[in-house]
Amino acid sequence: MVMDATFRWALPKLFAGQAQKELFHNEALTRIDMLLHGAAASADESAPPAAPAIGDCWIVAAGASGDWAGREGMVACWTEGGWRFVTPRAGLSLWVVDRGYAMRHEGAGWADAPVREDGLYVAGDRIVGGRGPGIADPSGGATVDGEARSAIGAILHALRTHGLIYA
Template structure:
């Protein structure tokens, strides 16, 4: 059976009998993959009593009816399990973690936001990392408390990756 290049949806062949079955299968897979939301990610054991439409991201060592489908999106249907193999850049909402997962370099990552800059309410609040800010040192008149406060702020900014080390 031929499938689409990106999502692997089954294609209806000319003169094929029971075309509705292929069409319904494709719709079922689209239902799992478009604007996808999963109950949990990294699950290796299929749930014992899934409900139709519920989805999970299969873990690295799947068992039972999930064997051979590591990292796939598994959706329970009235006809059994359906699996979608993700491709680079897919995003999925993980309801248990309340986070977006992204499929990058062959695995699902969570909690990582990749951006060139962050704009809130039209105001840029974070851009590309700038050159390092030197830690204060030397001088004839030294206010030790101020230097300690500035040094602590620089450490915090460097620790959070907001300025270069």
Template sequence: MTDMLITARHALPLLAVAQAQKELTHNEALTLIDALVHSAVEAGPINDPPSDPAPGQCWLVGDNATGGWHDHAKAIALWTVGGWRFAAPRAGMIVTRLTDRARLRFDDGAWVEPRPIAVPSGGSTIDAEARSALAKLILHLAAQGLLISG
């Protein structure tokens, strides 16, 4: 399959002129699109594939991948009825991790988690209204997966 035509961004398979069994190429592209559009992953990055995945579930592959994920470090792994499919991440990709609702971004070759921000405390002058407003802001940003409150 080294001669297969692919898209520039996500390496989705393209149909070729006079290609036999075009439905296979088309279905493979739709499977990858299904995993990448509004991407949500079960968990990750993790190194070991889950033992009992359901079709359509995705994970972020860790740096030291094992088993069926070997040689797919940092990829998005999608389980299908036909086995594992992988999509290489691109800079700026964002996924929602379902275990904690965090939104991870792929940047500088790694999946970056939101940084925790502590609730305001301390200081010599305490402004209860300001602290309350900041605490609500942090809560809402955390609920959107933009940061993790600490």
């Protein structure tokens, strides 16, 4: 069975004797351009912008309307020929400009990237945050127990500040 498009991204294939091959070739290049090191302006818009620039892309949010109606979760890109849409596949990752981090398609939907500028997230919870100040070595004191408590308290405070443990 001969397919007329590639398996993963539905890039149109060329065939011997095919008329207007440049249309199929240009469509494939447009889709590649949308996805290769891709970036989306936002993943929170459900309506197309009024004046998009050629090459601008979005991840279509729920409740899509207008030219995006019925395209929720798809990648929408404004081209010289109008809107082009690509159905994402598991593993597709796009930088989302207004969020300042990437989103990754998990097969059933989009998820925020675990690594962001402000820390490492697991299941939406920040696990590791920015680096805090170092802990000074314990010194002085006449009572060992009080010194030990102070040192342990400083360690716990630092671990909490770094987001490694919770209070």
